[in-house]
Amino acid sequence: MMSEVPSSIDPGAVPRVRPPDTVLNGVGIWRGWLDPQAQATLVECLRGLVRAAPLVTPVTPGGRPMSVRMTAAGKFGWVSGPKGYGYATQHPSGVPWPPIPASVMAVWESLSGCPRALECMLLNWYAEGARMGLHQDRDEADLSCPVVSISLGDSALFRVGGTERRGSTASLWLESGDVAVMGGASRLAYHGIDRVRHGSSRLLPGGGRINLTLRVVT
Numbered sequence: 313m314m315s316e317v318p319s320s321i322d323p324g325a326v327p328r329v330r331p332p333d334t335v336l337n338g339v340g341i342w343r344g345w346l347d348p349q350a351q352a353t354l355v356e357c358l359r360g361l362v363r364a365a366p367l368v369t370p371v372t373p374g375g376r377p378m379s380v381r382m383t384a385a386g387k388f389g390w391v392s393g394p395k396g397y398g399y400a401t402q403h404p405s406g407v408p409w410p411p412i413p414a415s416v417m418a419v420w421e422s423l424s425g426c427p428r429a430l431e432c433m434l435l436n437w438y439a440e441g442a443r444m445g446l447h448q449d450r451d452e453a454d455l456s457c458p459v460v461s462i463s464l465g466d467s468a469l470f471r472v473g474g475t476e477r478r479g480s481t482a483s484l485w486l487e488s489g490d491v492a493v494m495g496g497a498s499r500l501a502y503h504g505i506d507r508v509r510h511g512s513s514r515l516l517p518g519g520g521r522i523n524l525t526l527r528v529v530t
């Protein structure tokens with residue numbers, strides 16, 4: 313509900329470069345924000361990041377492995393295991409999370425509308441068949457800051473509802489280079505990825521999808 317989102321930060325405090333191309337249940341979507349060259353350069357950078365902080369398969373507290381594999385950059389990453397889930401200052405192997413790439417920081421500064429500094433970039437890797445069930449992002453302390461999401465690689469069917477799990481939902485295909493911003497009334501919207509069209513993009517040899525979500529955690 314709107315009233316659940318604290319209003320300590322005016323979501324329009326930092327002007328955005330241009331309005332979104334589409335709005336899906338309150339989630340703004342900027343189509344092709346990263347052009348093909350910027351996408352390829354970012355993927356190269358992410359390869360180095362994954363070497364430093366390898367992908368892991370998160371396990372739900374109920375003991376089920378998730379189909380996406382994950383890592384992170386910045387001050388915090390999100391980890392999940394039998395003992396629970398939440399933000400951690402280190403990769404599960406004990407190494408610090410690598411720094412957030414400068415081009416990702418630039419996306420945050422252009423599109424978040426948020427004056428706070430980015431603290432976390434989560435990387436989700438969708439190999440063939442991976443998906444993400446409907447969920448809310450609510451492990452962050454300051455819900456007045458949006459979650460900004462960058463899509464790279466294969467097209468993904470993105471579903472967004474409201475703040476009730478059983479409410480009605482709407483979907484669209486996210487393409488490589490698109491950026492989605494969940495803020496204000498949509499900050500706590502249920503959302504997920506129903507499926508990915510494997511091999512639909514040529515960005516990643518062999519197919520697959522990378523999603524980066526940018527967050528303020530504290």
Ligand SMILES: O=C(O)CCC(=O)C(=O)O
Pocket residue numbers: 434436444449461463468470503504505523525
């Ligand atoms: O992969 C996506 O586009 C969505 C990712 C997501 O919902 C999340 O990381 O919370």
